[in-house]
Amino acid sequence: MDWLEIALNVDAETAEAVAEALSRYVPNGVAIEQLARDIAPGPDWSPDGPLEPDVIVRGYLPIDAEVESKRRQIEEALWHLRHIVPMRAPAFREVKQADWESAWKEHYHVMRLGGRFVIKPSWRDYQALPDDVVLELDPGMAFGTGLHPTTQMCLSAIEQHMPVVARVLDLGTGSGILAIAAAKLGAASVLALDIDPVAVEAARENVIRNRVEGIVRVEAGSLDYARAVVPNSETTSILSGTDAGRSEASAQSKDAHRTGGQAVDFALVNILARVIIQLCDAGLAEIMRPAGVIAFAGLIETQENDVRAALSRAGLAIIDRNQDKDWVGLVCRRE
Numbered sequence: 001m002d003w004l005e006i007a008l009n010v011d012a013e014t015a016e017a018v019a020e021a022l023s024r025y026v027p028n029g030v031a032i033e034q035l036a037r038d039i040a041p042g043p044d045w046s047p048d049g050p051l052e053p054d055v056i057v058r059g060y061l062p063i064d065a066e067v068e069s070k071r072r073q074i075e076e077a078l079w080h081l082r083h084i085v086p087m088r089a090p091a092f093r094e095v096k097q098a099d100w101e102s103a104w105k106e107h108y109h110v111m112r113l114g115g116r117f118v119i120k121p122s123w124r125d126y127q128a129l130p131d132d133v134v135l136e137l138d139p140g141m142a143f144g145t146g147l148h149p150t151t152q153m154c155l156s157a158i159e160q161h162m163p164v165v166a167r168v169l170d171l172g173t174g175s176g177i178l179a180i181a182a183a184k185l186g187a188a189s190v191l192a193l194d195i196d197p198v199a200v201e202a203a204r205e206n207v208i209r210n211r212v213e214g215i216v217r218v219e220a221g222s223l224d225y226a227r228a229v230v231p232n233s234e235t236t237s238i239l240s241g242t243d244a245g246r247s248e249a250s251a252q253s254k255d256a257h258r259t260g261g262q263a264v265d266f267a268l269v270n271i272l273a274r275v276i277i278q279l280c281d282a283g284l285a286e287i288m289r290p291a292g293v294i295a296f297a298g299l300i301e302t303q304e305n306d307v308r309a310a311l312s313r314a315g316l317a318i319i320d321r322n323q324d325k326d327w328v329g330l331v332c333r334r335e
Contacts, residue, residue, distance in 0.1 A: 003095045004061040006074060011054055012147040013325065014085045018057045021077045025070050026059035032147060055147060063094065111146060114155045117181055119146045122209065133184045136209050137175060146177060150297035153322050153329030154178050154270050157295035158185055161320065161331050166265040169193070169226055169287070171279070172298075176203030176218060178268045183212040187266070190216040193225055223279050223287075230264055230287045263289035273299035273307050280310040288334045293319075297329040304328050 006026070008018055019030040032055055059074075061067050071092070078090055110126050111119045116133045120126050128134050137146070146152065158181050162168070165188045170179040173192035183190050192207075194200050203218045219225060264287050269276060276296055288294065294316065299307050301323065311318065311332055320331035 001097055002063045003097070004063055004067055004071065005093050005095050006059045006061065006071075007091045007093075008057045008078070008087065009054055010057060010085075010087045013149060013327070014087055015055045015057050016148050017081060017085060018078070018087070019059075021081055022057065022059040022074065024077070025074050026061055031058045032056070060095065113146050113152055114159055116159060116185075117146075117155050119177075133181065135177060135180055135184065137177060137206055138209075149324035149327040150270050150329065151177060153297045153324065153327070154268050154295050155181055156322065157268070157297075157320070157329065157331050158182050161293050161295065162187065162266045163293070167263075169230065169264045169267040171222060171226070171267065171269045172271040172275075173203050173218060174199050174270075176206045176216070178270065179203065179216045179218070180206060180210045180212055182266070182268070183215040184210070187215060191226065191230065192216055192218045193221045194218075195220065195222055223282055223284055226264075226287055227283070263287060263292065265289055265292050267292070267294040269294060270297045273303035276307055277310040280314040280316070283314075285314040285316055285334050290334060292334045293331060294334075295329065295331045297327070299328050299330075300326045301328055302326075304330075 006022060010018055015032050019032060022030050061070055061074075075090070081087075082089075110121070110124050113119060116131050118126065118128065118132050118134045120134055120136050122136055122138050126134065135146075146155070155178065158178065162182060162185060164186060166182070166186075168179070168182045168187045168190040170176075170182070170190060170192040173179050173194045176192055179190045179192035190212075192203055194203065197220060200218055200220050207213050207216045207218060267284075267288065269279065269284070271279075276299060284294070296307070296311075307330065308318070311330070315335045316332035317335050318330050319333050322329040322331075
């Protein structure tokens with residue numbers, strides 16, 4: 001069988017939105033090609049060198065009786081997306097079966113993000129440096145590849161702000177990239193949650209691929225699930241001194257993963273600004289231990305004041321701020 005390749009040249013911010021749109025129609029996942037050479041050390045390689053600003057997102061449709069219908073659906077989906085994010089029209093070309101089997105792999109490279117994290121496809125060779133934290137992620141999930149600025153801000157927050165042996169909560173885990181990164185950087189336990197069942201399955205596969213299933217648990221859910229299985233710090237301190245409290249805590253600990261059975265030390269929330277506000281107003285801070293840290297990303301500069309107001313209402317003090325173009329990341333501590 002031959003294949004129809006769909007390719008779009010976009011900036012890194014747009015790549016994951018395009019990949020998600022394509023993934024609804026292509027059967028074998030989406031490849032995101034970073035327009036840069038592999039990062040294997042060489043005479044011109046610098047660990048701090050910037051990534052190229054543009055990437056190519058590719059998907060492949062089998063050329064069969066449904067190909068024209070799916071092509072029109074893809075063109076319509078991307079047409080709508082272009083009204084939100086300016087980008088070029090997709091390019092289409094036919095690819096022979098023999099070429100397709102290796103074509104998508106050629107476009108997926110090893111990338112270095114932050115000071116220590118390296119994202120590597122399973123089939124690429126990479127000789128890790130002494131301080132490298134290697135995350136193995138294959139294409140096929142459009143929920144967090146490391147290219148988007150918000151993902152990079154969260155990876156940086158893990159490096160800079162995650163306490164040693166932390167109990168971590170990852171809300172909106174997507175591919176699981178942040179949960180896996182936290183686990184490999186020394187988290188004691190990670191509860192990774194997402195409301196999308198496809199993302200949950202992709203994250204579970206990536207957790208197993210990276211051999212951190214003993215640390216990371218992926219479940220379908222959001223704050224309500226976390227609140228049900230992670231006692232907040234006030235409840236923990238009040239109940240722990242009573243027989244009823246000890247009995248309840250013991251019973252709850254048998255029911256679900258509880259990030260160590262205590263309030264959360266460190267949380268990652270890489271979600272839309274309106275959802276961040278909803279989570280803050282719904283009591284996100286209550287499951288954090290006193291002085292616990294939360295890294296927020298997913299908001300743009302024009303939404304920052306509204307998010308800051310929600311953080312203040314929730315008793316969260318901003319301790320760090322990062323910005324990449326219009327994207328803003330805020331790191332907060334529970335007061």
